[in-house]
Amino acid sequence: MKTCLIVDDSSVIRKVARRILEGLEFTIEEAEDGEQALAACQRKLPEAILLDWNMPKMDGYEFLRVLRRLPGGDGPKVVFCTTENDVAHIARALHAGANEYIMKPFDKEIVEAKFQEVGLI
Amino acid sequence: MTPADFDYLRKMLRERSGLVLSAEKQYLAESRLLPLVRRNGLASLADLIGDIRLKPSSQLATDTVSAMTTNETFFFRDKAPFENFRDYIMPALVAVRLREKRIRIWCAAASTGQEPYSLAMTLNEMGPALAGTRVEILATDLSGDVLDRAKAGLYSQFEVQRGLPIQQLLKYFTQEGDSWRIAPEIRAMVQFRTLNLLNDFSPLGTFDVVFCRNVLIYFDQETKIGVFNRIAKQIPDDGYLVLGAAETVVGLTDAFKPMPERRGVYTPNLAARRAGPVTLFASAKF
The missing domain is CATH 3.40.50.150 (Vaccinia Virus protein VP39)
Structure with missing residues (x-):
């Protein structure tokens, strides 16, 4: 089973995403912000990361930049999942190494389509 | 919708678009046609079918067929x-x-x-x-x-x-x-x-x-x-x-x-x- 790290400061979003991704047969880990996510990645890199942008302590963009510089940090497929739904943010995310981008609100079909797009399912 | 109206609708759909609506799909017809009923200021589905029976070539009949078609699609479907x-x-x-x-x-x-x-x-x-x-x-x-x-x-x-x-x-x-x-x-x-x-x-x-x-x-x-x-x-x-x-x-x-x-x-x-x-x-x- 592949592991997906869900990074979002909203417990509701984490719960919804967990339910969707467990349905797609992922093992789930959770983090509330970029710092927690980084600590989780330093312990063990997941195959997938579903990543919010705006979070306390370290935001998703900064986390991604640090992640991609870690040894093996280019491995996880990173799918942003955020309310930052404009072209400039999407372009910045891709430039920083994001593989896909989900604009909130989302549902199971969108998550499934995006994870398929990057070869996770 | 009365059984007679539903039968008329099924026959019309098949003749005009090829769409086959099975007998148990009455719920689908009602859910898709009620917005059309409201949009046209009609009182009920019976009025809608009644109007179409009177004027089978009307825009309302065309809109009814259109409302019953499934338009589910997405980009690069099935890849x-x-x-x-x-x-x-x-x-x-x-x-x-x-x-x-x-x-x-x-x-x-x-x-x-x-x-x-x-x-x-x-x-x-x-x-x-x-x-x-x-x-x-x-x-x-x-x-x-x-x-x-x-x-x-x-x-x-x-x-x-x-x-x-x-x-x-x-x-x-x-x-x-x-x-x-x-x-x-x-x-x-x-x-x-x-x-x-x-x-x-x-x-x-x-x-x-x-x-x-x-x-x-x-x-x-x-x-x-x-x-x-x-x-x-x-x-x-x-x-x-x-x-x-x-x-x-x-x-x-x-x-x-x-x-x-x-x-x-x-x-x-x-x-x-x-x-x-x-x-x-x-x-x-x-």
Whole structure:
């Protein structure tokens, strides 16, 4: 089973995403912000990361930049999942190494389509 | 809805669009037609059917058929047909159309435009591989309303996230509030036209590729056979037919044969063509 790290400061979003991704047969880990996510990645890199942008302590963009510089940090497929739904943010995310981008609100079909797009399912 | 009204509706749908509505789908008819009832200031579904009985050629009757069609679609749906199109069908056609330098594609159930625009984006990505070949895409649908949406090329945030890679979104769409509009150069690659699949296709001319996906599943066997027969007349010997994942010609007609290892892709059955009129298994039971 592949592991997906869900990074979002909203417990509701984490719960919804967990339910969707467990349905797609992922093992789930959770983090509330970029710092927690980084600590989780330093312990063990997941195959997938579903990543919010705006979070306390370290935001998703900064986390991604640090992640991609870690040894093996280019491995996880990173799918942003955020309310930052404009072209400039999407372009910045891709430039920083994001593989896909989900604009909130989302549902199971969108998550499934995006994870398929990057070869996770 | 009374049983008599529902029977009338089912008969009308079948005769006018080929759509087969099974007896247990009354709930579907009610949920899809109630908005039309309200929009037209009618009191009930009985009034709607009553009006159509009086004026079967009215706009209301057309709108009723349109409301009952399923327009579920998304960009690059099922992926594999577009990979087959890019990696096999188009290179093969470009190679045999070196003199004409013209390839015609028909999306026979284009709905709100995601399929023809996915083909147009694929062609745009192919660039030099097309070797200067002019490619025309004709997109047809029964419903003028959904084609109006297709022509506008404006999609919700939800629609652009189903099947469309994020890089393609940035490259081929511009954001308009919460919606996204297809780029003018992609829009310009597609011609739209209303067409009933029960009608004669000969005025459309011939096509090198026909995408007829996820529409025949709503038709009965007899109607499917008729559509295959008429599509076969519009495809040259070296053309292609692409069907949806749940559709096949097998057991219905020998006008086409499946391509081994390219699921959903069919080519004209030349042996059957040479043998004479297309053989149709009209009385087959499945």
